Structure formats: structure tokens, C-alpha cells
Amino acid sequence: xxxxxxxxxxxxxxxxxxxxxxxxxxxxxxxxxxxxxxxxxxxxxxxxxxxxxxxxxxxxxxxxxxxxxxxxxxxxxxxxxxxxxxxxxxxxxxxxxxxxxxxxxxxxxxxxxxxxxxxxxxxxxxxxxxxxxxxxxxxxxxxxxxxxxxxxxxxxxxxxxxxxxxxxxxxxxxxxxxxxxxxxxxxxxxxxxxxxxxxxxxxxxxxxxxxxxxxxxxxxxxxxxxxxxxxxxxxxxxxxxxxxxxxxxxxxxxxxxxxxxxxxxxxxxxxxxxxxxxxxxxxxxxxxxxxxxxxxxxxxxxxxxxxxxxxxxxxxxxxxxxxxxxxxxxxxxxxxxxxxxxxxxxxxxxxxxxxxxxxxxxxxxxxxxxxxxxxxxxxxxxxxxxxxxxxxxxxxxxxxxxxxxxxxxxxxx
Amino acid sequence: xxxxxxxxxxxxxxxxxxxxxxxxxxxxxxxxxxxxxxxxxxxxxxxxxxxxxxxxxxxxxxxxxxxxxxxxxxxxxxxxxxxxxxxxxxxxxxxxxxxxxxxxxxxxxxxxxxxxxxxxxxxxxxxxxxxxxxxxxxxxxxxxxxxxxxxxxxxxxxxxxxxxxxxxxxxxxxxxxxxxxxxxxxxxxxxxxxxxxxxxxxxxxxxxxxxxxxxxxxxxxxxxxxxxxxxxxxxxxxxxxxxxxxxxxxxxxxxxxxxxxxxxxxxxxxxxxxxxxxxxxxxxxxxxxxxxxxxxxxxxxxxxxxxxxxxxxxxxxxxxxxxxxxxxxxxxxxxxxxxxxxxxxxxxxxxxxxxxxxxxxxxxxxxxxxxxxxxxxxxxxxxxxxxxxxxxxxxxxxxxxxxxxxxxxxxxx
Numbered sequence: 001x002x003x004x005x006x007x008x009x010x011x012x013x014x015x016x017x018x019x020x021x022x023x024x025x026x027x028x029x030x031x032x033x034x035x036x037x038x039x040x041x042x043x044x045x046x047x048x049x050x051x052x053x054x055x056x057x058x059x060x061x062x063x064x065x066x067x068x069x070x071x072x073x074x075x076x077x078x079x080x081x082x083x084x085x086x087x088x089x090x091x092x093x094x095x096x097x098x099x100x101x102x103x104x105x106x107x108x109x110x111x112x113x114x115x116x117x118x119x120x121x122x123x124x125x126x127x128x129x130x131x132x133x134x135x136x137x138x139x140x141x142x143x144x145x146x147x148x149x150x151x152x153x154x155x156x157x158x159x160x161x162x163x164x165x166x167x168x169x170x171x172x173x174x175x176x177x178x179x180x181x182x183x184x185x186x187x188x189x190x191x192x193x194x195x196x197x198x199x200x201x202x203x204x205x206x207x208x209x210x211x212x213x214x215x216x217x218x219x220x221x222x223x224x225x226x227x228x229x230x231x232x233x234x235x236x237x238x239x240x241x242x243x244x245x246x247x248x249x250x251x252x253x254x255x256x257x258x259x260x261x262x263x264x265x266x267x268x269x270x271x272x273x274x275x276x277x278x279x280x281x282x283x284x285x286x287x288x289x290x291x292x293x294x295x296x297x298x299x300x301x302x303x304x305x306x307x308x309x310x311x312x313x314x315x316x317x318x319x320x321x322x323x324x325x326x327x328x329x330x331x332x333x334x335x336x337x338x339x340x341x342x343x344x345x346x347x348x349x350x351x352x353x354x355x356x357x358x359x360x361x362x363x364x365x366x367x368x369x370x371x372x373x374x375x376x377x378x379x380x381x382x383x384x385x386x387x388x389x390x391x392x393x394x395x396x397x398x399x400x401x402x403x404x405x406x407x408x409x410x411x412x413x
Numbered sequence: 414x415x416x417x418x419x420x421x422x423x424x425x426x427x428x429x430x431x432x433x434x435x436x437x438x439x440x441x442x443x444x445x446x447x448x449x450x451x452x453x454x455x456x457x458x459x460x461x462x463x464x465x466x467x468x469x470x471x472x473x474x475x476x477x478x479x480x481x482x483x484x485x486x487x488x489x490x491x492x493x494x495x496x497x498x499x500x501x502x503x504x505x506x507x508x509x510x511x512x513x514x515x516x517x518x519x520x521x522x523x524x525x526x527x528x529x530x531x532x533x534x535x536x537x538x539x540x541x542x543x544x545x546x547x548x549x550x551x552x553x554x555x556x557x558x559x560x561x562x563x564x565x566x567x568x569x570x571x572x573x574x575x576x577x578x579x580x581x582x583x584x585x586x587x588x589x590x591x592x593x594x595x596x597x598x599x600x601x602x603x604x605x606x607x608x609x610x611x612x613x614x615x616x617x618x619x620x621x622x623x624x625x626x627x628x629x630x631x632x633x634x635x636x637x638x639x640x641x642x643x644x645x646x647x648x649x650x651x652x653x654x655x656x657x658x659x660x661x662x663x664x665x666x667x668x669x670x671x672x673x674x675x676x677x678x679x680x681x682x683x684x685x686x687x688x689x690x691x692x693x694x695x696x697x698x699x700x701x702x703x704x705x706x707x708x709x710x711x712x713x714x715x716x717x718x719x720x721x722x723x724x725x726x727x728x729x730x731x732x733x734x735x736x737x738x739x740x741x742x743x744x745x746x747x748x749x750x751x752x753x754x755x756x757x758x759x760x761x762x763x764x765x766x767x768x769x770x771x772x773x774x775x776x777x778x779x780x781x782x783x784x785x786x787x788x789x790x791x792x793x794x795x796x797x798x799x800x801x802x803x804x805x806x807x808x809x810x811x812x813x814x815x816x817x818x819x820x821x822x823x824x825x826x
Contacts, residue, residue, distance in 0.1 A: 145610050196633065199629050212618065216633050
């Protein structure tokens, strides 16, 4: 029986080696992602189970019509595949009104990998296209509560990871980043209390699978992830009492937090946050590869050198190619399981070239080595550029992004 | 069957009218105090059950020897009757080292009653005698989580109640008062997280009786009441990393919070707080009187006029006297159940006069009206003086007590 757990936090942070077991359905929650079949997570079933909506052509057309831009390839290619209330957000845009973006990161690893960039790349595109303020929560408290790490270490990681996030290119004048540990207080804490008063142990048990042996920090934490959805948590940004709607781009495993948030919001007189959900980023070893506690080779890190990237892709990226050149030429490669092709779907912007590769690889005209060379080139360029931008992110710049302050945008009444 | 619930929060704040039931043992936790017999709480049994120690003559002698002062009448008369680790605190004093005091209040009522003053009167005496810093926590978050009140209202009550607390006469240069809602953050929040990580739902369920329908705010709250016990929560007062020992004067119903705190402290590398516990302050209707949700006449409030005090004592204070003067003269009054006499034990400082009254009342020489007249005079003077001091407590003075700042004391290495 296979354990189809997908690595989420980078190889060094994986803490649980669950017993291998046959699942009857996929497990997807903020701490465990495990497919019940070796084909990986069934995202269609997930939409049904979670009760979210598919990002369909009609929604993409609205995006295009309202922004005058081709939707980001993450949207076109179904990498962001599910949403909640996105039409309500687009209605606002249509009416000339603003919303704000909220996303976050649990800073558990010294070095982030390329998969960690996905929600931030999507978020930056949304910020640029809609010209809206953005709030980024670093849940250093969450990481401390769940992992065998010191609090001070988690807190430091929040600042280190913030540098990588800033290097994605967010507009400082429209972006506020904070560490839970250092920021909590004031209106934010008041909203945390309001959420906590309206959510029972039974509810978080049902949503998150907590049990009686869970520590009380874990039990209260969902309220802390919930409240950045409410603009009143940030009076220095949003002023007054007006409740500005929120859009949350995140991987689908974070949805339980926001199902809870959406459930409690109306009882507090707040608007429900809207969401767009991404699929998971596969490990180099494949979308259904086994979790490994100490495998630095399971992904491409933002600190990898050009040479490391080349080696990792060539050596570890699971191939959908055939065993021999002859067989490959004859039968073609399988893009459905080929990790290099999957990574190209994430990072190659040119739709035409991607389709060309798909056809050539599937037909056997392109060999695995050639496919990997395409990916290596793209990753090397992307990572080198990221590293270049990150170099210029000083502690002082981090401080500026993390300073509670007014942001440069106007909310139409 | 009697319901021997003792009113704790003032008549307006009582929220539960529990079904009357026969208890096999006293219930004493931060939200319920209910005696199993109509003689009131059995404090000796409570010491055994809680595993605390009796404040005995040997301890009082140490107090006297070390301070050169007669121990406060709350100590001499067994009003503060139980302790944990008080000898460790006195060892420090003996060695010329400092500790700090921590007490608090859940600000649920607009007007505090005289019973609410007991821990603060004790605390002031300890601050004066030992010349130590004092931290007073206003748990406005707790009151919001437990009561059907708005958060903003609880927060306002914290500031209103702080005025009455300040009027007790604490030395501003050695006293820091804070509202949880407004203060939480920084090192304080870090310690909250550390406690929360080391306490499970099972533990708070066992200690506090929470169940699966408890809101997650209640479940996490004990950590917030715990952390003022740790000096590292207040770096602006205690600086550096040295762990200064803490002494907590409180009513015995608060002990569950600090049993939990003492359990978790060593696992965080902190010292266990020491405690001294008081008995409960009886309602005018008697130590075993029935709880009433809207009875303004169950206690003497700090806002009562001289006339109201006189009326309430004369009309409502449960009497241990006999039905007729003749019978009273013959058989004498019962000080054990006479609320006016109980109140005199709390507030009459003169031991000699108190003993005289006890003898004269018990023998029938003193009538109930005369006993009540003694109490009325003492309460009128005490409340008038309190009201006079409270008048001078401006918002600006409250602000000064509540400003995070260094306090005027030295900690010997």
C-alpha cells in the first residue's frame, strides 16, 4: 500500500512519519496532505467535499474583461482551480470598489522552495492587476505550536522568510507583512477573542481533527489565522469601521481555516472572505511520492545554485519517459506523471511553447533529457533572478514592510 | 435541598441559575462556588483536596519576625488561611532578596463590592511590608469570553475597576496595572504561547471542567492568567533574563489557574509562583445564601451611600440573634452564622474590641441592633474614605499606573 503524502514544508521540517495505510479518501488539511490513490489528490472530488466552486471559463472571461489582461497562467492552467465567492469580488471591481488581499506563510524552514512561491506569485499578480492592498501573515506562533522548534527560532524564520517573500516583488506602499508573535495586540487581538468566543472545541475538532490530547495553543490558533480576513483587525490600514471585503489566495489545504472563518464571520457582523485555491506543488519524486524527513533533494530551494538545480532535476525529477530511447521514440512520454513537465506548467509562461513541448514529449519526438534541459534553464533563470532581488532586501527594508502604517490606496465609499 | 452558592461577582453579573441539587462535596472553581452543606464551604477539606498548606502559627511567627510587624488581621484571623510555598518566599526575604506580587480582577461589574477589596487590601499590606513590585492583571478578555457582554464594555470596565483598585492606595512607583485586551503582545504573548504549547485540552478539562462545547477562548484563557506569574513576561519591569519569584494573593477559587501554572512552570524553566489564599466573602444574606441574579442588596457596594449601608445592614444582614430580646438575653447570639459579625472580622482592625463584641454578643449582653451599629459605623467610614480617595483617581492617573515602565525597586543578584 502506498503512502501518497505530499511534502509541504520542505524536507527538513517534516515531523510525522505516519504509518502507511490504505485511505478511502484523500486527506487534505493544513498539516496533512495524503492521497488515497497513487494518482495523487483528486481535486474534483475535493471541490465537492469542501463545497467550493471550480474556476471555470466563465470566471476567467470575467477576469479578462474586467482587468483587460490575459488571466495569469496559474489561472488558465488550473493551478488555481477552485474558489469561494470570487464573483462577489469581481462584482466589487465592476462597481469600482476595492477589496484587499490576504495570504500568509508558516515560517518553518530556513530556506523556502519554489513551491512555496506559488501563492505569492499569484498574489502579486492580483495585487498588480487590481491595485489593492495586501496583508501577509507570518504564522510563527503556529509553527511553534505544531513543531519541535523554539519560539525564538520560529520568530527569526518569520523575518528570514519575509525576505524571500518581499523578493517576489510586492509593492511596499501597498503591502503590510507581520509576524503573529510580534504583532498580536490591539484590534487584532480583539477580533481574535471575538472569533474564539464563537467557536467551540467541537467545531475545531470537526474541522481540524484536534483531539483531547491537542495542546490548547493548537486549539485556539485557528482564530489567529482567521482574523486577518477582517479589515477591522488593521485600523492603521483601513481606518474607521467600514468592513472591506477580503480575497485569500492559498493552497487548498488551508481552506479549513477559512471555512471556519466564513462560518463565524456573519455572527460577528463581518463579511466572509473570498478565496482562490491552488493545487499542491509536487515533490521532484512525483505527485504521489512518499514523504521523507531529511531529503534535501525533494524540491528546488530558493538558495540552490545553478549547478544544484541542474543536478537535482536531472537526477531526481520523476520522468514520464520510457526506459529506452527506442521505446520512448515509439510510445512517447507521459506528461501526466512527468514532474519536469508539471514544473514547466507552473513556471513556463509561454503557453505556445508549453503545448509544443507537451506534444513533442508525448509523441516521443522530445526525450526526457531535452525536456529537463528546458526546465533547468527556466528554473536557473528564475532562481538566479530571485536571489539577485533577495540580495537587495535588507533588514531595514523588511522593517519597512512590517511597520504598521497606512497603505497607499483609496477605498471608495 | 439547599443551594449553597456564594455570590462572587456582584448581583448584576450572576449569569447561571443552576438547578438546585444535593452535592457530595463543595464546588470551588473560578466560576462556581457552591457548598455541599448549609454551613458553607469546608475550608479544611478544601486544603486537603487542593493540596495546599494551612497558614499556621509558625508561618505567622516567621512573618512577624521577618517584617517586625504584627501580621495583618486577615492573616491572624484565618481570612487568608491557605498557602503554597510561602516559606520559599520568606526564605528569600530572609536572604535579603526580592520577589514580586501578582493579583488581578475580572472586571465584570460597574461597581465593585467590599468583598472584591479583600485580595487588594491584603496585597497592599504585603507590598508595603515587603517593599516589592506589584502586577495587577485586569482580565477583561476572560469576562468577555464567559459572560454575555460586549468586548468593548468589558474593556471599559477594566479601566473603571482599576480606579477602585488604585484607590486602595498602591504605590504607583511600584505598581503596574494592565488590561489583557490592551496589553497582550511581546514577551507576554510569547510566554502565553509557551504555556499553551505545554497544556492539553485534557488537562484544562480536568482542572477547569471545560467540555467539548466550551468555546476555544475559554480553553486557551488559563494560559493568559498564568503568565503574569513569570517575570520574563514584563521585561520593562524586570529587565534581563533573571527569573524573579512571584507571590499571588487571591481567593481560593482562583487556585486552579495556578495549580496549572505551577505544573507547567518547571517545564518552561520558570519558578513556580507561591500563593496565599483567602476564604470567600459572604453575602449579606449569609455564607450559604442562595444566589440571586438581580439582588442589589446582597452586598455593600463601593458606591453605596452612608444611608444605603445603614439600611442594607439593618434590613438584610443575616442575624445570629434570637427572635426576641428576652430569648437573646438568655441564650445569646450565634457569631458563627451572624453576617454582621463575619463582616466585622473582615473589617474591624482592633482585635480587642472584636473579641469583646464576640463575647458580649454570644452571651446575650449585646443585641443584634448594637452589633449592626458597630458594623455600620466601620463600613460607612471605610466606604466614605474609599470614595474620597477614588475621586482623586483621574483618567490620567489610571494611565500612569497602566503605562508599561520600569518600577522603583532593586533586585539583589
